[in-house]
Amino acid sequence: MPPAIRTRSATGQPNKTMISIVVMTATIMQVLDTTIANVALPHMQGSLGATQDQIAWVLTSYLVASAISTPVTGWLASQLGRTRLFTFALGGFTIASMLCGIATTLPEMVLFRLLQGVFGAALVPLSQATLLDTYPRSEVGRAMGMFSMGVMVGPILGPIVGGYLTDQLTWRWCFYINVPLGILTILGALAFLPETNRTVGRKLDWMGFAFLSLAIAGFQLMLDRGEQKGWLQSPEIMIEAALMVFGLYMFVAHSATTRRPFFDVRLFQDRTFVLSNAIMTLIMLVYYGSMALTPQMLQGELNYPVLTAGLVMAPRGFGTIAAILLVGRISKHTGPRLLIGLGLALSALSLYLMSGWSLDVSARDIILLGLLQGASIGFINVPLTTNAFTTLDDDLRTEASGFYNLMRNIGSAAGISITSAILVRSAQVNHGYLTEFMTPFSNNMPTMPGLNGTAALAALNANITLQATMIAYINVFMILAVLCVLIIPVVLFLHVPRTPLSGEPMVVGE
Numbered sequence: 001m002p003p004a005i006r007t008r009s010a011t012g013q014p015n016k017t018m019i020s021i022v023v024m025t026a027t028i029m030q031v032l033d034t035t036i037a038n039v040a041l042p043h044m045q046g047s048l049g050a051t052q053d054q055i056a057w058v059l060t061s062y063l064v065a066s067a068i069s070t071p072v073t074g075w076l077a078s079q080l081g082r083t084r085l086f087t088f089a090l091g092g093f094t095i096a097s098m099l100c101g102i103a104t105t106l107p108e109m110v111l112f113r114l115l116q117g118v119f120g121a122a123l124v125p126l127s128q129a130t131l132l133d134t135y136p137r138s139e140v141g142r143a144m145g146m147f148s149m150g151v152m153v154g155p156i157l158g159p160i161v162g163g164y165l166t167d168q169l170t171w172r173w174c175f176y177i178n179v180p181l182g183i184l185t186i187l188g189a190l191a192f193l194p195e196t197n198r199t200v201g202r203k204l205d206w207m208g209f210a211f212l213s214l215a216i217a218g219f220q221l222m223l224d225r226g227e228q229k230g231w232l233q234s235p236e237i238m239i240e241a242a243l244m245v246f247g248l249y250m251f252v253a254h255s256a257t258t259r260r261p262f263f264d265v266r267l268f269q270d271r272t273f274v275l276s277n278a279i280m281t282l283i284m285l286v287y288y289g290s291m292a293l294t295p296q297m298l299q300g301e302l303n304y305p306v307l308t309a310g311l312v313m314a315p316r317g318f319g320t321i322a323a324i325l326l327v328g329r330i331s332k333h334t335g336p337r338l339l340i341g342l343g344l345a346l347s348a349l350s351l352y353l354m355s356g357w358s359l360d361v362s363a364r365d366i367i368l369l370g371l372l373q374g375a376s377i378g379f380i381n382v383p384l385t386t387n388a389f390t391t392l393d394d395d396l397r398t399e400a401s402g403f404y405n406l407m408r409n410i411g412s413a414a415g416i417s418i419t420s421a422i423l424v425r426s427a428q429v430n431h432g433y434l435t436e437f438m439t440p441f442s443n444n445m446p447t448m449p450g451l452n453g454t455a456a457l458a459a460l461n462a463n464i465t466l467q468a469t470m471i472a473y474i475n476v477f478m479i480l481a482v483l484c485v486l487i488i489p490v491v492l493f494l495h496v497p498r499t500p501l502s503g504e505p506m507v508v509g510e
Contacts (some may be wrong), residue, residue, distance in 0.1 A: 015192050019134050019378070022188040023127035024147070028089060029181055030123040031151055033062065033097075033116065034412075036156025039295040039310045040171035047171065048106045049452020052229050052296075052427075056420040059292055061110045064220045065117025071402035073122045073261070075204045077129075082196040087127045087189045092119030094182030101175040122185065124151070125401070130193065156317030166386065179215050208254050208262030215247030223417035227424050244310040253424060254417030262398050269390070272495045273400060276388030277407045279340070279494075282487050283384075284411030286480045287377055289419035290354070297473045298366070301359060301466060312366050316374035323378025336383035337491050343379030344488050346372055351481035355474045359466070387496060419476050426475045430468035 020154040035045070045055040077085050096116035103109040128147055137141040154417040229237050255261035268274055276390055291313075296308040327339060350373040357365070385404070392400050 014224040019194040030120040031154030033360040036162040043171045062114040062117040063413040066083035069121035083193040089122040101172040119342035134489040159313035163307040167307040167364035205262040211251035218244030227421035248376035288412035288416035316370045319371035319374025323375040339383040348484035349374035355478040397434035
């Protein structure tokens with residue numbers, strides 16, 4: 001097939017329909033993989049022989065690898081060409097997905113998820129850039145609206161698809177599903193995506209990138225392994241903490257002294273941008289922390305089948321979309337501080353109500369609070385992202401977007417690790433506290449009809465463990481609710497410029 005026919009329509013213009021389908025499929029694949037494994041975690045935990053806190057590495061490894069790799073996407077595209085990088089990233093993502101599906105141990109799974117995150121990091125920014133170049137300025141708003149909806153489909157489809165595949169086949173198909181989709185998307189990219197010019201002479205601050213990667217890796221390893229190793233009582237954790245501090249110090253010192261730092265230092269001189277990043281990092285910590293724990297609670301404590309757990313989790317995404325549509329209508333009449341504060345208040349309220357759950361909580365309550373929590377992130381995301389870029393010069397937008405997504409992913413990964421560690425520790429403490437009252441001479445000693453001896457003790461211990469773990473979930477939800485309330489006063493310090501954001505719209509994935 002001649003190149004002109006492959007990449008352009010009969011009128012000689014780029015085939016916008018096929019280009020949109022190709023890049024949106026890639027975007028949905030990448031975003032889907034941030035949530036599709038959530039409901040399958042309990043099944044993966046048993047299959048891979050992992051503990052409660054270790055299985056969270058399956059989520060955090062993907063987020064951290066994506067966070068580190070995203071900022072170099074622009075440089076790689078300038079060196080290789082956008083379409084060449086896009087197809088290479090798709091190929092690597094597809095192969096890494098297949099390897100995740102055949103993993104038999106936790107180290108293998110974490111390694112392959114790291115690879116998946118590295119290759120997948122480029123897909124969303126390259127898809128957005130391709131759409132911006134494909135559509136004329138008069139149609140950019142429609143194109144970005146379509147892109148935003150595609151990004152939002154991931155959190156909705158992830159729990160449903162993951163639950164269905166795990167229930168009907170096995171958790172491994174949560175990753176195998178990317179293989180046929182990836183192959184079709186690669187073929188579509190080769191057929192319809194035009195190549196861009198390369199800028200071979202452009203330099204990248206590799207030393208700054210190395211120091212930043214070291215700091216992030218040390219930070220995440222410390223969080224992931226801290227509970228298991230006893231935190232700072234462990235030499236390993238102390239070494240990881242030292243590497244984090246060293247990497248961060250060297251990154252800051254190097255950035256302040258080199259001519260072309262990895263991130264332009266002007267970004268950190270903008271108070272609005274810095275404060276917006278800090279708020280977004282904390283919000284992602286709360287949101288992803290609760291989102292990762294909830295499906296585990298539904299299956300482990302409430303005995304929900306995996307598909308049912310996915311279905312009751314899906315309304316979060318619908319709540320987010322509804323809030324985003326509402327924000328688009330009212331944002332012209334109210335300031336971003338009010339919308340962000342409202343979102344934080346809704347998030348705090350939903351988490352506070354979740355802290356009142358018990359082993360008898362109904363599916364209706366779970367769905368309603370999921371809708372409320374999803375709406376809270378919708379009220380926060382758009383105004384906070386828009387405000388973050390408002391005061392920046394146009395030439396800083398690309399680097400700012402990379403840093404903003406980096407901090408989002410760091411907050412998300414940290415939230416999963418921290419909440420998992422708190423859950424494990426709280427469950428242990430609660431178990432010890434409850435067993436203090438279980439003696440043969442206690443008036444409240446439960447009876448186990450039909451059981452005696454060792455079998456009765458085992459059943460009693462299982463019941464105590466169930467209650468202790470449920471209390472631990474409640475404690476985590478309350479801590480996250482308090483954190484949301486503490487963030488609200490910080491929003492008051494956000495600077496809100498009077499002039500609207502100029503230039504092309506900036507969209508940041510969910």
